[in-house]
Amino acid sequence: MLVSVTSNPDRSQPHGQPSARPESASAATKALSDRFIASAVEIWLGFGLAVATLLMVGAVAFWSTREFADTTRWVTHTYRVIDTLRDLRTASxxxxxxxxxxxxxxxxxxxxxxxxxxxxxxxxxxxxxxLVRDNPVEVKNLKALEPLMRARIALSADALAQARRNGQRAGVAYALAHGWVPLGAEIERRVREMAGIEHGLLDQRQSRESRTAQFSIRIIVYGSLAALLFVGFAAVFIERVLRRLRAATEMAQWSARQAEERGRELANQIQTVRRAEARFRNLIESATDTILTVNSAGEITYANPRTLNQLGYQPADLVGRKIEILVPEEIRATHPALRAKFFGNPVARLLAPELDIQAVRKDGTRFPVEVSLSPIESSGGIEALATIRDMTEYKKAGEYRAMLSAIVETSSYAIATLTPELTALTWNAGSEKVYGYAAHEMLGRRIDILSAPGRAAEAFAPSLEIRAAAVLQEFETQARRKDGAIIDVAVSIAPIRDQRGRLTAFSAISYDITERKRAEAELVARTKELARSNAELEQFAYVASHDLQEPLRMVASYLQLIAQRYAGRLDPDADEFINFAVEGARRMKQLINDLLNYSRAGRGPEPTTIDLEAALRRALDSLALAIEESHAEITSDPLPHVLGDENRLYEVFQNLIGNALKFRGADAPRIHVGAVCAGREWTISVADNGIGIGREYKNRIFAMFQRLHGRDEYPGTGIGLAICKRIIERFGGRIWVESEAGHGAVFRFTLGAGEVDDDAKPTDESRTSGYSAG
Amino acid sequence: MTQNLLTNLEPVDILLVEDNPGDVRLTIEVLRDGKVSNRLNVAPDGVEAMNYLRRRGGHSKARRPDLVLLDLNLPRKDGREVLAEIKTDPMLKRIPVVVLTTSSAEKDVVRSYDLQANCYITKPVDYAQFVNAVRQIQDFWLKLVKLPEE
Known part of the structure; x- marks a missing residue:
């Protein structure tokens, strides 16, 4: 029974798949409804079985309860029989x-x-x-027992009567004589027998009672389980039915949606067609070009509103007229033949642009046009759809473009445009000159072929930044010409973008800088060489002056030793010779020292900001004796902070002021140190009233060991100004002299302004401080 | 126990490290005129000077000098090395070393003092000044200064 209910595996297969194809939808619906019926039967069967089982269980329970009660009654009955028997015996x-x-x-x-x-x-x-009525055996037994009991009671009463009459002994003897004892035993036996029967019945009835109880429990338990099972089955089927119901609902909804959508689509299509129609009409009506249709007879059958402002005709005026009224007079005669040629082979075409076609307005003026023709089917046979475009502006733009391209073409710069993938789009004559490739060789080729060996990655390829942003990129690189020569080029690459900002091309302008590069490299090499030889020279001067000291010392020292030890012992000539030799050695030592100073002046510390005032004070201190002797009067402007080195500038002042004192005229020397600022540069001057310098010596005096005067007149080696020049030039300044013989001299030098404070700034009033000789 | 050299009746020992025979002779001339009795020993190069100081190579009888006059530019082992060796040798480092050289280069001066030269003197070109310089070295180091005896 259970098996027949549960086994329907083929039915329980696919429910709830609304994605089934529409044409199978109704079939699926039918299958579903069949299944509903089958499922309903199953549910009813399940519930029916459950109810039947429960009813049966109830019946069995009712019966077994009654049976149980009955059995229990009989058990009680038996107990009562036993009790009553015992009571009877007790009473007797x-x-x-x-x-x-x-x-x-x-x-x-x-x-x-x-x-x-x-x-x-x-x-x-x-x-x-x-009580024992129902049991014939017991009835018989009772009947036998009753007289026995009565007899014994009676015997005891008789014995009592005897005892009363004849004494106690007689009573007892009477009883015994009349069977007192056997009678008692008989009664006992009969009672026991009856009780035995009743106990047997009791056992029998009790076991029956427990059997009945067990049976009814079993029936109730199993019956309930079976009922539950059937309810369970019914529930399973209900669930299945519900699922199918849901599937069916979904499918129904889906079908409804489909239908709705199809309806909407149809409505949309109708709308679309209407809109398209309106749009095409608008398109033609609002086109910027004149659009006409012309039949094979050359008559205009339609004209769009553009005709009014382009040709001067109302569209309605044109319809029905011959197309030739729009054609220039000179070809009006040949035009029908051309027209016939189109209708003979009606395919869409653009009238040859190089023909320089012109259209005639209503007022007779002409303008350049571009005409395209295409055949269209109409009720009256094939017609030509003519689109006439005003090319006036385009022609003007064309002329401008022609000018631009002429500039590009004649430029000696290599000007090219490249696709974003770096193939050449245009290639001017300049490019050919620079790279050796003609335009026909380069167009469509990647510019990689221009990359110099080892530079492939970088050469010409615009960097990522330039691709990403609209920036110009300029760089220098090397390229390989067609003939294999490696050239240096300066390249400037910029992106070209369309109106939407998309990269469409690159413009690349480049030119050959090989010669410039070579010159630059040569300059660098020469500068380096010069610096090296300068350094060598200085090292040489330094070492030489040191090593020269050694033999010089020997010469000088021993000459002096001779002079000291043998003075007066040689003849006068010898003394004089020795003096000359000693003097020569002394001078040579001076020269060597000067040379050493000069070489030192070209080296030393880098310029820093220093107080020029301090340098001047030190110089004046060191010259104090000479100043005093010459009764010189020295004044100065407040001196600024400048870029230099204090020790070196002290030397400069020492030399310049020392010279002013040395080359003094007849009057006591008057010396002024001035300072003038121009931009970031100070000009310092040392002016004196001394003997001056002839114009012709202006440059000579700054050369090494150049002297203008005899040694006896003015002592010195002539290195001072050379050292000054060297120091000033090392700090990036210039030094020169303004003088005329006999009118004093002004030495000026320039120095960079120091990077400081306000008090060093130039002031227009020249606060003059004096240093005068004591 | 220390002692002023002046009170010592023994002549003082001077080691002159000098390769130029002219300078050696000049120094001898000057010292001869001096008032302090002295013994002048001459080492013509650095190796010879170190042998003398360490009593090696035929100098086993050499006396420990009271003063070293050291030229910087020497053959074989130059004066800077000699100076460094003396001043790092526990046995020799207390001997006063006077650098007496032609060089007036700043870097030579600095380097010598870094190596713990006791003083640095540039040889004057002028004979009179040279005499004066040597005299002053003698007066200062051999008369005035107090030095440990050994």
Whole structure:
């Protein structure tokens, strides 16, 4: 039974798949409804079985309960039989005992409650008789028992009567003589037998009672389980039905949606067609070009509104007229033949642009046009759809473009445009000159072929930044000409973008800088060489002056030793010769020292900001003696902070002021140190009233060991100004002299302004401080 | 125990490290005129000077000098090395070393003092000045200064 309900595996397969194709939808719906019916039967069957089972369980329970109650009653009955039998026996015994008690007590007095006891005996007997009515065996047994009991009671009463008459002994003897003891035994046997039967019945009935109880429990339990099972099955089927119901609903909804959509689509299509129609009409009506249709007879059948401002005709005026009214007079005659040629082979075409076609307005003026023709089918056969475009502006733009391209073409710069993939789009004559490739060789080729070996990655390829942003990129690189020569080029690449900002091309302008590069490299090499030889020279001067000192010292020292030790012992000539030699050695030592100073002046510390005032003070201190001797009057402007080195500039002042004191005229020297600022540069001047310098010596005086005067007149080696020049030039300044013989001299030099404070700034009033000789 | 050299009746020992025979002779001339009795030993190069100081190579009888006059530019081992060796040798480092050289280059001066020269003197070109310089070295180091005896 269960098997037939559950097994329908083929039915329970696909439910709830609304994605089934529409044409199978109704079939699927039918299958579904069939399944609903089958499922309903299953549910009813499930529930029916459950109800039937429950009813059966109820019936069995009812029956078994009754059976149980019945059995229980019988068990109780048996107990009552046993009890009553015991009561009966007790009552009879008590009656006997009373009589015996009286005998033993001397047989005097009356018997207490004898009647009551006997009534009790009778009552128990009657009850027992009723109770054992159903059992014939027991009825028979009771019937046998009753007289025995009565007989014994009677015997005991007789014995009592005997005892009263003849004494106690006679009573007892009477009882024994009349079968007291066997009678008692018989009663006992009969009672036991009856009780035995009843106990047997009791066992039987009790076991039946427990069997009945177990049976009904089993029936109730199993029956309930079965009912639950059937309800379960029913629930499973209900669930399945619900699922199918849901699937069916979804499919129904889906079908409804499909139908709705199809309806909407159709409506849309209709709308689209209407809109398209309107749009095409608008398109033609609002086109910037004149659009005409012309039939094979050359008559205009349609004209769009553009004709009014382009040709001067109302569209309605044109319809029905010959197309030739728009054609220039000179070809009006040949035009019908051309027209016939189109209708002979009606395919879309653009009239040859190089023909320089012109159209005639209503007022007779002409303008350049571009005409395209295409055949269209109409009710009156094939017609030509003519689109006439005004090319006036285009022609002008064309002329401008021609000018631009002429500039590009004639430029000696290499000007090219490149696609974003770096193939050449245009290639001017300049490019050919620079790279050796002609335009026809380069166009469409990647510019990689211009890359110099080892530079492939970088050369010409615009960097990522330039691709990403609209920036110009300029760089220098190397390229390989067609003939294999490697050239240096300066390249400037910029992106070209369309209106939407998309990269469409690159413009690349480049030119050959090989010659410039070579010159630059040569300059660098030469500068380096010069610096090296300068450094060598300085090293040489330094070392040489040191090593020269050694032999010089020997010469000088021993000459002096001779002069000291042998003075007066040689002849006068020898003394004089020795003096000359000593003097020469001394001078040479001076020269070497000067040379050493000069070489030092070209080296030393880098310029820093220093206080020029301090340098001047030190110089004046060191010259204090000379200043005093010459009674010189020295004044100065406040001196600025400048870029230099204090020790070196102290030397400069020492030399310049020392010279001013040395080359003084007849008057006491008057010296002024001035400072003038121009931009970031100071000009310092040292002016004196001395003997001056002839114009022709202006440059000579700054050369090494150049002297203008005899050694006896003015001592010195002539290195001072050379050292000054060297120091000033090392700090990036210039030094020169303004003088005329006999009118004093002004030495000026320039120095960069120091990077400081306000008090060093130039002031227009020249605060003059004096240093005068004591 | 220390002692002023002036009070010592023994002549003082001077080691002159000098390769130029002219300078050696000049120094001898000047010292001869001096008032302090002295013994002048001459080492013509740095190796010879170190042998003398360490009593090696035929100088086993050499006396420990009271003063070293050291030229910087020497053959074989130059004066800077000699100076460094003396001043790092525990046995020799207390001997006063006077650098007496032609060089007036700043870097030579600095380097010598870094190597713990006791003083640095540039040889004057003028004979009179040279005499004066040597005299002053003698007066200062051999008369005035107090030095440990050993």
């Amino acid at each position: 015994t008590r009656a006997e005992d009373q009589n015996w008690a009286a005998i033993l007590a001397g047989a005097s007095g009356d018997l207490v409650d004898h009647k009551q006891i006997m009534a009790r005996f009778e009552k128990d007997l009657a009850q027992l008789q009723i």
